Amino acid sequence: MNSLLVTMLKGTVTSLEIFCLTLLFSLPLGLIIAVGRLSKKKLISSPIGVLLLIVRGTPLILQLIFVYFAPYYLFKLSYDRFTAVIVAFSLNYACYFAEIYRGGIQSIPQGQYEAAKVLGLTKKQGFFRIILPQVVKRILPATGNEVITLVKDTALAQVIGVAELFRVAQNAASKQFSTMPIFIAGVFYFIMNWVVSAGFARLEKKLDYYR
Amino acid sequence: MCTEIIAVEHLQKSFSSLEVIKDISFNVHKGEVLGIIGPSGSGKSTLLRCITQLETVSSGLIRICGQTLVSNQMLKGQLKPVYASKEEMQDIALKVGLVFQNFNLFPHFTVLQNVNEAQIQVLKKSPEEATENSLALLKKMSLEAKIHSYPCELSGGQMQRVSIARALALEPEVLCFDEPTSALDPELTGEILKVIRSLADEKMTMIVVTHEIAFARDLCDNALFMDQGLIVEQGLAQSLITKPKNKRTQAFLSRF
Numbered sequence: 001m002n003s004l005l006v007t008m009l010k011g012t013v014t015s016l017e018i019f020c021l022t023l024l025f026s027l028p029l030g031l032i033i034a035v036g037r038l039s040k041k042k043l044i045s046s047p048i049g050v051l052l053l054i055v056r057g058t059p060l061i062l063q064l065i066f067v068y069f070a071p072y073y074l075f076k077l078s079y080d081r082f083t084a085v086i087v088a089f090s091l092n093y094a095c096y097f098a099e100i101y102r103g104g105i106q107s108i109p110q111g112q113y114e115a116a117k118v119l120g121l122t123k124k125q126g127f128f129r130i131i132l133p134q135v136v137k138r139i140l141p142a143t144g145n146e147v148i149t150l151v152k153d154t155a156l157a158q159v160i161g162v163a164e165l166f167r168v169a170q171n172a173a174s175k176q177f178s179t180m181p182i183f184i185a186g187v188f189y190f191i192m193n194w195v196v197s198a199g200f201a202r203l204e205k206k207l208d209y210y211r
Numbered sequence: 212m213c214t215e216i217i218a219v220e221h222l223q224k225s226f227s228s229l230e231v232i233k234d235i236s237f238n239v240h241k242g243e244v245l246g247i248i249g250p251s252g253s254g255k256s257t258l259l260r261c262i263t264q265l266e267t268v269s270s271g272l273i274r275i276c277g278q279t280l281v282s283n284q285m286l287k288g289q290l291k292p293v294y295a296s297k298e299e300m301q302d303i304a305l306k307v308g309l310v311f312q313n314f315n316l317f318p319h320f321t322v323l324q325n326v327n328e329a330q331i332q333v334l335k336k337s338p339e340e341a342t343e344n345s346l347a348l349l350k351k352m353s354l355e356a357k358i359h360s361y362p363c364e365l366s367g368g369q370m371q372r373v374s375i376a377r378a379l380a381l382e383p384e385v386l387c388f389d390e391p392t393s394a395l396d397p398e399l400t401g402e403i404l405k406v407i408r409s410l411a412d413e414k415m416t417m418i419v420v421t422h423e424i425a426f427a428r429d430l431c432d433n434a435l436f437m438d439q440g441l442i443v444e445q446g447l448a449q450s451l452i453t454k455p456k457n458k459r460t461q462a463f464l465s466r467f
Binding site for chain 1: 263264265301304305307308309311313315316317318319328329332333361362363377378381
């Protein structure tokens, strides 16, 4: 029992690594994609529209396989599985975050941009000091949804052979002829998401000081 | 020292096929308070938005404190409005303040931060220096008790006074008001008009777009009556409002 918990905790660490690194890359990348999507220049916004269509229109599990195997078939290039997982997850989540950001940015009244402009703030200052803080408050609930989904989606990493929590649990289950490890994994995911939910609730409360 | 603060000549502005401003020319001199009245949709707000660079003009000239913001120039055989360089436009923008109808305060900032923001970010003042200036302005607006409140905790009149302080913090040469009392009840309107009056007493140059006709008559030096993108009548505020000559002006003011 003890050794089972140890292996499952190791799998959990891998899942958490995927989770943290994906957020680290996808949150800023999503913002860049959102700004590009909102660009008035068709040359920028159109390709990004296509990218969003493809990434959101195909299964993440397929994207994982593609990101890992495509370089091999195309250029005979093979690389680390874990890196492939981070690349695929980051790109996929960045696209979802981008659409959340876009909705948030577009929901800010035009008057805020105008006030910033009339006061002489540059576009950059206006965006980062006036618009973005208000966007963050508005998109927190939707972002929380995505982040919770990400915790559970880390289980997909096993498709290219990364031993995250779910794969570890499955291995243990077949070794022991018992579904117990699978259910224990379920409890692990639940606890992780409990923490995520509590974190978002706290963030929302923290930003509750203004309307 | 320039006495001419704003010069507008043959200003024209269209939104695609809709011609909002047809041909407008006027001047504002230092210390003058100009009232702009007229029915909704006559182009009053658009005119202010052209002067404050929130809209680009379709044709014409705007000069602010002797600096040309935009003027018509021959380009490839066509007369086109040409704007000043980016730096010069920014320089000119700081000379013109704008107070919005619906305040547009920054909701995530306190009253003090709202007034400090541009002083620190644009004028590059130190926070201490900015705060000192802001506190003086907010005191003038009788808001010293509210400096750490957020906009959502204020009344409409208080919000508008914060936005006036915010505009004044950049020490503009001219302050434009775009229907500053239209979102307020009569009591709060009085509050704001009192503030504008005190600014007029200090010889602040102002352009006030307003539907408060009595206020325009009593406070403004000169007035413009606009309709359908044109200046129908202009002159001393007192006589334009009490003894309008033009039929359209008479009709508009008959209900007053």
